[in-house]
Amino acid sequence: QITLKESGPTLVKPTQTLTLTCTFSGFSLSTNGVGVGWIRQPPGRALEWLALIYWDDDKRYSPSLKSRLTITKDTSKNQVVLTMTNMDPMDTATYYCAHRRLKSAIQIFDPWGQGTLVTVSS
Amino acid sequence: DIQMTQSPSSLSASVGDRVTIICRASQSISSNLNWYQQKPGKAPKLLVYGASTLQSGVPSRFSGSGSGTDFTLTISSLQPEDFATYCCQQSNSPPWTFGQGTKVEIK
Numbered sequence: 001q002i003t004l005k006e007s008g009p010t011l012v013k014p015t016q017t018l019t020l021t022c023t024f025s026g027f028s029l030s031t032n033g034v035g036v037g038w039i040r041q042p043p044g045r046a047l048e049w050l051a052l053i054y055w056d057d058d059k060r061y062s063p064s065l066k067s068r069l070t071i072t073k074d075t076s077k078n079q080v081v082l083t084m085t086n087m088d089p090m091d092t093a094t095y096y097c098a099h100r101r102l103k104s105a106i107q108i109f110d111p112w113g114q115g116t117l118v119t120v121s122s
Numbered sequence: 123d124i125q126m127t128q129s130p131s132s133l134s135a136s137v138g139d140r141v142t143i144i145c146r147a148s149q150s151i152s153s154n155l156n157w158y159q160q161k162p163g164k165a166p167k168l169l170v171y172g173a174s175t176l177q178s179g180v181p182s183r184f185s186g187s188g189s190g191t192d193f194t195l196t197i198s199s200l201q202p203e204d205f206a207t208y209c210c211q212q213s214n215s216p217p218w219t220f221g222q223g224t225k226v227e228i229k
Contacts, residue, residue: 037218047166047209047220062217063123096165106172107213108156112165 002026004036004097004113011119012087018118022080022097029055029075035100036080037109038071040093048093052100053080089120124148124212128221134229141197143224145210150190154214157186157195160223161206169208170195200226 008020020038027034037052051071052060061069070083080097094117098109125148135141145155153173158166168177170186173193183198197204205228210221 039220046222047211049216049218049220052216052218060216064217104172104175106154106156106175107218108168108171109166109211110168110177112167115165 002099002111004099004111006095006097006113006116008095008116008118010117011121013122014088014120016087018082018084018087018091020082020084020095020097020116020118022082022113024078024080024097024099024113027099029053029073029078029080031055033102036073037098037100038080038082038095039098039109039112040091040095041115042090042093045093050084050095051082054100087120091118092120093118123217124151124214124219126210126212126219126221128208128210128224130224131222132225132227134227135200136229137200137202139200139229141200141204141226143195143208143226145188145193145195145221147191147193147212147214151212151214153189154212155186155188155193156211156213158209158211159204159206160209166209171213197226 004024035054038050053071068085073080094115096115098112127146129144155173157170160166174186207223207225209223
């Protein structure tokens, strides 16, 4: 059974750097085809994909946020870390990590972690 | 970026109703379209991938169809546990984008 859980601060101040950790079990991030993605959802709004790291350490970022994001993995600890710099109140959202794989050649995010709400406020 | 547009943004329906949700992509995405169900305070759950393949464990009253730019998610007979928000997502190319969601409410 695959599970993921996000952890990190619930409140950050504007201009600070956010560091979120996704701790997972039930799969290895060294397995061919596997990845972990980060997706966020501002309150009452749509989901927004942020970043994805693959088993081979290849990385993809949302173009609109690329300059502020860094995604890394620690395969031995079964963790993926997302950092986002220069936080703004508009970044207030629930942040999810999700397991990525190919199913019948279709990329899917499944399952997802429970999410963690991050509020940006002074 | 590929824009994903859903309609309607919300709908009211009764138990037993047939419900159809539309998702349109701003350019062709072949069959690289996934549908998720999200309940309040919960993470999204994968329902359909590849436009029409039900994820394991998803009831057969759910179905997906379409290819290219136009896609539909249909619930053949709405059940009480189906009241939720449904969201499409293109997996054709990064950045992987989501629709704005369709909230299915009880009439």
